[in-house]
Amino acid sequence: MARIDDLPPLREVIATHGLNAKKSLGQNFLLDLNLTAKIARQAGDLSGCDVLEVGPGPGGLTRGLLAEGARKVLAIEKDDRCLPALAEIAAAYPGQLEVINGDALTTPVLDHLTPPIRVAANLPYNVGTELLVRWLTPPEWPPFWNSLTLMFQREVAERIVAQPGSKAYGRLAILAQWRADARIVMSLPPEAFQPAPKVHSAVVHLTALSEPRFPADAKVLSRIVAAAFGQRRKMLRASLKGQAPDMEDRLLAAGIPPTARAEEIDLERFCALARLMT
The missing domain is CATH 3.40.50.150 (Vaccinia Virus protein VP39)
Known part of the structure; x- marks a missing residue:
């Protein structure tokens, strides 16, 4: 050696x-x-x-x-x-x-x-x-x-x-x-x-990285991701329903099908959703 x-x-x-x-x-x-x-x-x-x-x-x-x-x-x-x-x-x-x-x-x-x-x-x-x-x-x-x-x-x-x-x-x-x-x-x-x-x-x-890959508020992104993966078997319209009264509309605006599950959603779309939650 x-x-x-x-x-x-x-x-x-x-x-x-x-x-x-x-x-x-x-x-x-x-x-x-x-x-x-x-x-x-x-x-x-x-x-x-x-x-x-x-x-x-x-x-x-x-x-x-x-x-x-x-x-x-x-x-x-x-x-x-x-x-x-x-x-x-x-x-x-x-x-x-x-x-x-x-x-x-x-x-x-x-x-x-x-x-x-x-x-x-x-x-x-x-x-x-x-x-x-x-x-x-x-x-x-x-x-x-x-x-x-x-x-x-x-x-x-x-x-x-x-x-x-x-x-x-x-x-x-x-x-x-x-x-x-x-x-x-x-x-x-x-x-x-x-x-x-x-x-x-x-x-x-x-x-x-010198700056995040996509713009988003760190605390909001963390909260959304924690809620989404905390109930990863559920559809996002269910796991995120407590985040906002119009959650399905916000998911659609971010390009996310409300029936999708967390593991199907890429980083870019999670960041887009976080921007819509601020």
């Missing part, structure tokens, strides 16, 4: 520091440094960027990001057992790694980062989708990040890139594709991780 730095192999790091993955923290550690380096390369040119990493664990992806030339990596780690291993990486890359022992959902990361900023993370399973939705729905757009390179369960990754007419298509696809280009760039089998999860995983790369 090729070495990406002079630090010990990850199995040795995990054994030395007693880092058995905790299910309660959604931890599944990637052990192959060749794979973590490949994921880091999917994030693009890091040489002039600060990188936000959530849930670094023993630091496999952290090392990949630093080896790929990240200007700085800010690693948010909730598990204080991992801090000694991350400190060893910080010592090997002086001034390039800052580690915060905290919760990514509450840590004010922008106090520690300088644009341009990329996000790259093997996200803990239990907070991955919530973090993605937060990054896709900031109060103002463009967001603080230029790109997101994120590991998810394969099922979640497919929901992010799904197209109309598929079972995976839903609210997550709308949120992601309205404001970003999203594509799956890697797939990983369960045995790449310790412990091996029961599902396959995939890396999704999202590049922020």
Whole structure:
């Protein structure tokens, strides 16, 4: 196995520091440094960027990001057992790694980062989708990040890139594709991780658009999409009837058959409907 730095192999790091993955923290550690380096390369040119990493664990992806030339990596780690291993990486890359022992959902990361900023993370399973939705729905757009390179369960990754007419298509696809280009760039089998999860995983790369793909009010679009997919088996005239007294007329004005179901409607027509609801 090729070495990406002079630090010990990850199995040795995990054994030395007693880092058995905790299910309660959604931890599944990637052990192959060749794979973590490949994921880091999917994030693009890091040489002039600060990188936000959530849930670094023993630091496999952290090392990949630093080896790929990240200007700085800010690693948010909730598990204080991992801090000694991350400190060893910080010592090997002086001034390039800052580690915060905290919760990514509450840590004010922008106090520690300088644009341009990329996000790259093997996200803990239990907070991955919530973090993605937060990054896709900031109060103002463009967001603080230029790109997101994120590991998810394969099922979640497919929901992010799904197209109309598929079972995976839903609210997550709308949120992601309205404001970003999203594509799956890697797939990983369960045995790449310790412990091996029961599902396959995939890396999704999202590049922020300078402005949304179609005009719409973010809160209105989110409300309409949530209502439509909240009862996805129903016709839209039923699932959206509480949104306005003349809902069928608004659906028709947006080019949407009232008898259609949410999974049949593309992003452009959802945005057209959102504009008619303001």
